[in-house]
Amino acid sequence: MKVVNINEVKAKLSEYLDLVAKGERVVICKRNQPVAELRAVEQKRTEPRLMGGGPHHFAVPASFFEPMPDEFLDAFEAGPIFPATTHPSRVAERPDGPYGPTRSRNPRR
Structure with a gap:
Protein backbone atom coordinates (compact mmCIF):
# COMPACT_ATOMS: atom_id res chain seq x y z
CA MET A 1 0.00 0.00 0.00
CA LYS A 2 1.34 3.38 -0.99
CA VAL A 3 0.28 6.63 0.75
CA VAL A 4 0.55 9.86 -1.25
CA ASN A 5 -0.69 13.43 -1.04
CA ILE A 6 -3.16 14.80 -3.57
CA ASN A 7 -0.62 17.11 -5.26
CA GLU A 8 1.64 14.16 -6.04
CA VAL A 9 -1.30 12.20 -7.46
CA LYS A 10 -2.22 15.14 -9.71
CA ALA A 11 1.32 15.26 -11.07
CA LYS A 12 1.82 11.50 -11.53
CA LEU A 13 -1.66 10.03 -11.97
CA SER A 14 -0.73 7.64 -14.77
CA GLU A 15 2.12 6.18 -12.68
CA TYR A 16 -0.24 5.49 -9.78
CA LEU A 17 -2.82 3.98 -12.12
CA ASP A 18 -0.13 1.61 -13.38
CA LEU A 19 0.60 0.60 -9.78
CA VAL A 20 -3.09 0.01 -9.16
CA ALA A 21 -3.34 -2.10 -12.32
CA LYS A 22 -0.57 -4.33 -10.90
CA GLY A 23 -2.58 -4.89 -7.71
CA GLU A 24 -1.13 -2.19 -5.47
CA ARG A 25 -3.44 -0.01 -3.37
CA VAL A 26 -2.86 3.75 -3.26
CA VAL A 27 -4.22 5.88 -0.40
CA ILE A 28 -4.67 9.55 -1.29
CA CYS A 29 -4.29 12.09 1.50
CA LYS A 30 -5.28 15.73 1.80
CA ARG A 31 -3.12 17.58 4.33
CA ASN A 32 -1.81 14.20 5.51
CA GLN A 33 -5.32 12.89 6.26
CA PRO A 34 -6.51 9.88 4.18
CA VAL A 35 -9.53 10.78 2.04
CA ALA A 36 -9.60 8.21 -0.77
CA GLU A 37 -8.21 4.89 -1.86
CA LEU A 38 -7.36 3.76 -5.38
CA ARG A 39 -7.65 0.04 -6.01
CA ALA A 40 -8.19 -2.18 -9.00
CA VAL A 41 -11.71 -2.83 -10.23
CA GLU A 42 -12.81 -6.40 -9.67
CA GLN A 43 -13.19 -8.25 -12.94
CA LYS A 44 -16.53 -9.80 -13.81
CA ARG A 45 -16.81 -13.54 -14.03
CA THR A 46 -16.81 -14.74 -17.60
CA GLU A 47 -18.00 -18.28 -16.96
CA PRO A 48 -21.62 -18.82 -15.94
CA ARG A 49 -22.23 -19.71 -12.33
CA LEU A 50 -23.47 -23.16 -11.49
CA MET A 51 -27.00 -23.03 -10.10
CA GLY A 52 -27.08 -24.34 -6.55
CA GLY A 53 -23.32 -24.15 -6.27
CA GLY A 54 -23.36 -21.85 -3.25
CA PRO A 55 -21.96 -22.61 0.18
CA HIS A 56 -25.33 -23.80 1.50
CA HIS A 57 -27.15 -26.82 0.21
CA PHE A 58 -30.87 -26.89 -0.42
CA ALA A 59 -32.82 -30.12 -0.41
CA VAL A 60 -36.16 -30.26 -2.22
CA PRO A 61 -38.60 -32.24 -0.07
CA ALA A 62 -40.63 -35.01 -1.69
CA SER A 63 -43.84 -33.16 -0.78
CA PHE A 64 -42.86 -30.46 -3.28
CA ARG A 105 -61.38 8.18 -11.43
CA ASN A 106 -62.37 10.02 -14.59
CA PRO A 107 -65.69 11.85 -13.83
CA ARG A 108 -66.52 12.15 -17.56
CA ARG A 109 -67.12 8.41 -17.93
Whole structure:
Protein backbone atom coordinates (compact mmCIF):
# COMPACT_ATOMS: atom_id res chain seq x y z
CA MET A 1 0.00 0.00 0.00
CA LYS A 2 1.34 3.38 -0.99
CA VAL A 3 0.28 6.63 0.75
CA VAL A 4 0.55 9.86 -1.25
CA ASN A 5 -0.69 13.43 -1.04
CA ILE A 6 -3.16 14.80 -3.57
CA ASN A 7 -0.62 17.11 -5.26
CA GLU A 8 1.64 14.16 -6.04
CA VAL A 9 -1.30 12.20 -7.46
CA LYS A 10 -2.22 15.14 -9.71
CA ALA A 11 1.32 15.26 -11.07
CA LYS A 12 1.82 11.50 -11.53
CA LEU A 13 -1.66 10.03 -11.97
CA SER A 14 -0.73 7.64 -14.77
CA GLU A 15 2.12 6.18 -12.68
CA TYR A 16 -0.24 5.49 -9.78
CA LEU A 17 -2.82 3.98 -12.12
CA ASP A 18 -0.13 1.61 -13.38
CA LEU A 19 0.60 0.60 -9.78
CA VAL A 20 -3.09 0.01 -9.16
CA ALA A 21 -3.34 -2.10 -12.32
CA LYS A 22 -0.57 -4.33 -10.90
CA GLY A 23 -2.58 -4.89 -7.71
CA GLU A 24 -1.13 -2.19 -5.47
CA ARG A 25 -3.44 -0.01 -3.37
CA VAL A 26 -2.86 3.75 -3.26
CA VAL A 27 -4.22 5.88 -0.40
CA ILE A 28 -4.67 9.55 -1.29
CA CYS A 29 -4.29 12.09 1.50
CA LYS A 30 -5.28 15.73 1.80
CA ARG A 31 -3.12 17.58 4.33
CA ASN A 32 -1.81 14.20 5.51
CA GLN A 33 -5.32 12.89 6.26
CA PRO A 34 -6.51 9.88 4.18
CA VAL A 35 -9.53 10.78 2.04
CA ALA A 36 -9.60 8.21 -0.77
CA GLU A 37 -8.21 4.89 -1.86
CA LEU A 38 -7.36 3.76 -5.38
CA ARG A 39 -7.65 0.04 -6.01
CA ALA A 40 -8.19 -2.18 -9.00
CA VAL A 41 -11.71 -2.83 -10.23
CA GLU A 42 -12.81 -6.40 -9.67
CA GLN A 43 -13.19 -8.25 -12.94
CA LYS A 44 -16.53 -9.80 -13.81
CA ARG A 45 -16.81 -13.54 -14.03
CA THR A 46 -16.81 -14.74 -17.60
CA GLU A 47 -18.00 -18.28 -16.96
CA PRO A 48 -21.62 -18.82 -15.94
CA ARG A 49 -22.23 -19.71 -12.33
CA LEU A 50 -23.47 -23.16 -11.49
CA MET A 51 -27.00 -23.03 -10.10
CA GLY A 52 -27.08 -24.34 -6.55
CA GLY A 53 -23.32 -24.15 -6.27
CA GLY A 54 -23.36 -21.85 -3.25
CA PRO A 55 -21.96 -22.61 0.18
CA HIS A 56 -25.33 -23.80 1.50
CA HIS A 57 -27.15 -26.82 0.21
CA PHE A 58 -30.87 -26.89 -0.42
CA ALA A 59 -32.82 -30.12 -0.41
CA VAL A 60 -36.16 -30.26 -2.22
CA PRO A 61 -38.60 -32.24 -0.07
CA ALA A 62 -40.63 -35.01 -1.69
CA SER A 63 -43.84 -33.16 -0.78
CA PHE A 64 -42.86 -30.46 -3.28
CA PHE A 65 -43.88 -32.75 -6.14
CA GLU A 66 -47.24 -33.77 -4.66
CA PRO A 67 -50.43 -32.11 -5.98
CA MET A 68 -51.62 -29.07 -4.08
CA PRO A 69 -54.76 -29.42 -1.93
CA ASP A 70 -58.02 -28.20 -3.44
CA GLU A 71 -58.28 -25.36 -0.89
CA PHE A 72 -55.03 -23.86 -2.18
CA LEU A 73 -56.02 -24.25 -5.82
CA ASP A 74 -59.39 -22.63 -5.14
CA ALA A 75 -57.66 -19.73 -3.40
CA PHE A 76 -55.52 -19.13 -6.50
CA GLU A 77 -58.07 -19.82 -9.21
CA ALA A 78 -61.31 -18.55 -7.66
CA GLY A 79 -59.97 -16.00 -5.21
CA PRO A 80 -60.58 -12.24 -5.06
CA ILE A 81 -58.11 -11.53 -7.86
CA PHE A 82 -59.59 -13.99 -10.37
CA PRO A 83 -63.16 -14.66 -9.21
CA ALA A 84 -64.73 -17.77 -10.75
CA THR A 85 -67.85 -15.78 -11.72
CA THR A 86 -65.95 -13.42 -14.02
CA HIS A 87 -67.18 -13.83 -17.55
CA PRO A 88 -64.58 -13.17 -20.30
CA SER A 89 -66.73 -10.47 -21.89
CA ARG A 90 -66.93 -8.56 -18.58
CA VAL A 91 -63.27 -8.67 -17.61
CA ALA A 92 -62.74 -4.97 -18.43
CA GLU A 93 -65.49 -3.86 -16.02
CA ARG A 94 -64.56 -3.05 -12.46
CA PRO A 95 -66.12 -5.26 -9.81
CA ASP A 96 -67.59 -3.73 -6.69
CA GLY A 97 -64.99 -3.19 -4.01
CA PRO A 98 -65.31 -4.06 -0.33
CA TYR A 99 -66.65 -0.54 0.41
CA GLY A 100 -69.32 -0.41 -2.28
CA PRO A 101 -69.31 0.20 -6.04
CA THR A 102 -66.00 1.27 -7.48
CA ARG A 103 -66.22 4.59 -9.28
CA SER A 104 -64.06 5.60 -12.18
CA ARG A 105 -61.38 8.18 -11.43
CA ASN A 106 -62.37 10.02 -14.59
CA PRO A 107 -65.69 11.85 -13.83
CA ARG A 108 -66.52 12.15 -17.56
CA ARG A 109 -67.12 8.41 -17.93
